[in-house]
Amino acid sequence: MKVSIFITCLCDAIYPRVGEAMVRLLHRYGIRLHFPEVQTCCGQPAFNSGYWDAARESAQTIIQAFEDSDFVIAPSGSCVGMIHHHYPTLFQNDPAMMKKVNNLIEKTYEFSQFLVHVLGIRDLGATFPYKVTYHPSCHGSRLLGVKDEPYILLSHVKECQLVPLPFAEDCCGFGGTFSVKLSDLSGAMVDEKAEHVLETEAEVLVGLDMACLMNIAGRMKHKGKELRVMHLAELLYEGVTMHG
Amino acid sequence: MGNLEPNSPLKERISLALNNEFLRNAVKFTTERLRKGKQTATDELGNWEEWRSYGQAIRMHTIAHLDYYLSQFVNNVRAAGGFVHFASTAREAVEIAMKIMEAKQAKSVVKSKSMVSEEVHINQALEEKGIEVVETDLGEYIIQLAGETPSHIIIPAIHKNKKQIAELLSQVAGEPLPADTAILAGFVRSKLREKFLSADIGITGCNFAIAESGSIVLFSNEGNARMVSTLPKTQITMMGMERIIPTWEDLEVMATLLPRAATGQKLTVYMSAITGPKRSEDGDGPEELHIIIIDNGRSNQLGDPEFQEVLNCIRCGACLNACPVYRHVGGHAYGWVYSGPIGAVLTPVLQAEKEKWGEVANASSLCGACYEACPVKIPLHDMLVYLRRRNVEQGTTKKREQWGMKVFQKVASSHKRYRLAIKAGRIGQKFVARKGEIKAKIGPLKKWTAHRTAPALAPRSFREMWQDLQQQQTQIELDPTIQKRMEEMLKKRGDQHESEQK
Numbered sequence: 001m002k003v004s005i006f007i008t009c010l011c012d013a014i015y016p017r018v019g020e021a022m023v024r025l026l027h028r029y030g031i032r033l034h035f036p037e038v039q040t041c042c043g044q045p046a047f048n049s050g051y052w053d054a055a056r057e058s059a060q061t062i063i064q065a066f067e068d069s070d071f072v073i074a075p076s077g078s079c080v081g082m083i084h085h086h087y088p089t090l091f092q093n094d095p096a097m098m099k100k101v102n103n104l105i106e107k108t109y110e111f112s113q114f115l116v117h118v119l120g121i122r123d124l125g126a127t128f129p130y131k132v133t134y135h136p137s138c139h140g141s142r143l144l145g146v147k148d149e150p151y152i153l154l155s156h157v158k159e160c161q162l163v164p165l166p167f168a169e170d171c172c173g174f175g176g177t178f179s180v181k182l183s184d185l186s187g188a189m190v191d192e193k194a195e196h197v198l199e200t201e202a203e204v205l206v207g208l209d210m211a212c213l214m215n216i217a218g219r220m221k222h223k224g225k226e227l228r229v230m231h232l233a234e235l236l237y238e239g240v241t242m243h244g
Numbered sequence: 245m246g247n248l249e250p251n252s253p254l255k256e257r258i259s260l261a262l263n264n265e266f267l268r269n270a271v272k273f274t275t276e277r278l279r280k281g282k283q284t285a286t287d288e289l290g291n292w293e294e295w296r297s298y299g300q301a302i303r304m305h306t307i308a309h310l311d312y313y314l315s316q317f318v319n320n321v322r323a324a325g326g327f328v329h330f331a332s333t334a335r336e337a338v339e340i341a342m343k344i345m346e347a348k349q350a351k352s353v354v355k356s357k358s359m360v361s362e363e364v365h366i367n368q369a370l371e372e373k374g375i376e377v378v379e380t381d382l383g384e385y386i387i388q389l390a391g392e393t394p395s396h397i398i399i400p401a402i403h404k405n406k407k408q409i410a411e412l413l414s415q416v417a418g419e420p421l422p423a424d425t426a427i428l429a430g431f432v433r434s435k436l437r438e439k440f441l442s443a444d445i446g447i448t449g450c451n452f453a454i455a456e457s458g459s460i461v462l463f464s465n466e467g468n469a470r471m472v473s474t475l476p477k478t479q480i481t482m483m484g485m486e487r488i489i490p491t492w493e494d495l496e497v498m499a500t501l502l503p504r505a506a507t508g509q510k511l512t513v514y515m516s517a518i519t520g521p522k523r524s525e526d527g528d529g530p531e532e533l534h535i536i537i538i539d540n541g542r543s544n545q546l547g548d549p550e551f552q553e554v555l556n557c558i559r560c561g562a563c564l565n566a567c568p569v570y571r572h573v574g575g576h577a578y579g580w581v582y583s584g585p586i587g588a589v590l591t592p593v594l595q596a597e598k599e600k601w602g603e604v605a606n607a608s609s610l611c612g613a614c615y616e617a618c619p620v621k622i623p624l625h626d627m628l629v630y631l632r633r634r635n636v637e638q639g640t641t642k643k644r645e646q647w648g649m650k651v652f653q654k655v656a657s658s659h660k661r662y663r664l665a666i667k668a669g670r671i672g673q674k675f676v677a678r679k680g681e682i683k684a685k686i687g688p689l690k691k692w693t694a695h696r697t698a699p700a701l702a703p704r705s706f707r708e709m710w711q712d713l714q715q716q717q718t719q720i721e722l723d724p725t726i727q728k729r730m731e732e733m734l735k736k737r738g739d740q741h742e743s744e745q746k
Contacts (some may be wrong), residue, residue, distance in 0.1 A: 001323065001722070001727070001729055001731070001734075007706045007707070009662075011706060012666070012705050012706040012707055013666050013669070013701050013705050013706075014699050014700075014701055015699075015708055016700065016702050016704065016705055017702075018705035019706040019711070020713060023713055023717065025721065027717050028720075029722070029723045029726055030720040030721050030722035030723050030726070030727075031722065031726070032717050032719075033717075033721075035706075035707070035710050037659055037707055037710070037716070038659045039659065039660040040655070040656045040657070040658070040659055041662075043353075043472070043656065045652060046649055046653065046656075047629065047654055048450075048610055048629055048630030048632070049636070049641075049645065050629065050633035050634070050636035050637075050641070051633075051634055051636055051637055051649040051652075051653070052633055052636075053653070054650075054653035054656070054657075056651055057653055057656065057657035058652070058653070058656035058657060060657070061656070061657065061658075061659060070730070070734055072729070073498065085627075090586045090627075098387060106694050106737060107737075109702050112627035118724050118730065118733065119729065120729050121725070121726075122727070123298070125488070133327055138609075138610075138612055138613070139611075139612070141610070142613070142615070142616055143610035143612060145317065168356075168382065170568050170571075170611075171568040171609045171611035171613065171614070173568065173609055173610070174609065175608070175609025175610055176610075177645075178606070178608070178609045178610070179609075179691075179692065180688075180691035180692060181645075181691075182254075182255065182258060182606060183256065183605055183691040183692070183694055183695065184259060184262055184695075185258050185262065185569065185572060185573065185693075186608070186609070187695030187696070188262055188572045189568055189569070189572060189609070190696065192572075192693065206428065215696065216697055217690070217697075218695075218697045218698060218699070219695065219696045219700075221681065221696070221697035222697050236680070240336030
């Protein structure tokens, strides 16, 4: 059984701790992850900006990397959403590639999906004695349909006080290149998101996409507000190793 | 906020809106109310998703056979005694309307709310000819007084608060009016009553045109559309060529979807259906009914696999209310008459000058809230990406962006170059990163750090730490329950492939 990690470029370069948490967490169940190193980026920055040739070349590294994997997991609903939702568009005129794309789609899961639907794990036996709020990232929840999974996993974490985030479903304003192209607009959006997070008085903000969390965390720091921002994998790993 | 020059760049229009606290508060207040209303009304229905799919299917079918249903509609309108005119452009639509004005020697016109009439700028043409034109929808009346265009498809004056509205109406009254909704609405009602009674021509829009009977159906909450379509002797109805639905049965679905998605109402307050001009046995109605069917860029979308679905839109405004971008900038920032996500798609597809209008497709974080809100499931978030690709193909994107994407392509197409790029980035950031953070507002980072602190690249990337990490993973037996589940999934996948091959 070959289970591979699609680390995503952001977690690879900036948040390797998220990948590390995934690796260690799954290892506890006897799953040894593989890391095919030809993978780069899912291609979303180029795809969303309209540069589809560039996106295709980037996507090809992902398609190639996981050709002989049985399962692929990634710490991002957005990058997995890209594979599921946009790869078929990118390669629609190439039947040979489409076959590979469809093979990749059926075995690729976002982290929380993989735990709940593939492994059938809901309770990891974690303890996390903090007040936590959850931001559902747009692509994960809307494009990929990951809605209940993180709540299922968080609801089984002992001593974790989960508080609802007001206007949770509203975008944080990241939007990839959008955040630099229309920087002031993106800034206004993330400021409102940060305000809503602060309203909850949570000690920890958790999510399934480091891009959105990087955006919100960056705004928090800019405002001089301290708050821990974590990927769900990190929270769960810390929960099973440190607070038990 | 005044009427923005559509010629000013998107960034300027957005910046103007972001600096207008009144506008942002007013838009947030109303869109939140509408969103909540929609949520309650759709929850109440119980099976909203089924209704959406049903609505989508009706619109898909209609647009796929638009030629058939349009001709059926036109034949039935004519059979009922109405006149039908076709306008391929905005200018033609105005010319047709002006000819009718001339024939009737019209001096005054009352209008009920119509986005397509805004699209063709009929008011300007009428005013130039010295014909008085009065908008009779309260919101439209307000923005007409202010000399603005609508900033929302169904709530045209959404960007104005009560105080600003009281000030505008006080000028008409010639005395100060209090910022009280009932008093202000009462004042407008009495003012409009005179206009309804004396107008020579009534202009309406059309929510739905029913092919099987040649009827036009108007949804309104104020009853003004009914006045416009009964009091004046001549009625002109302007409709986009895609407003058609095949049957009255289809109207039931639309009448369920539209008000719920738009305002959270179970039904619109007034639903008027008009089939032909006044018959001898009718108590009221226009003696002459003219329907102007407007193309203005719409037929170019027919047969286009990426954009045909935009013609499915029923103009409910739900995507505006759900959109986090619209929430912060309101409608005028989009530059043309249609705003929000639907406007960001419609504007560049309908306008002939693609270079000038293509940019508006960038005004989205692609969060998909529009698609989720849409009662007929138009994939607006995908269309926005198609439009961006079109901008790239037409070479209208910024040089700096083109260059950046070339670099991305080089780096992301090879893991070796990608690994090197991370290393190079780590060397580069030495000058700006402190304790894993970058605050410096310089170079390409400036756009990000103006509003946020940036994280530094990790001291070791995941791929650089992989070997160590892998060695630490000792051989543990795979959990048997998990193993069984995974094997079953693999088997199921294999079986499926086999059955697909057969």
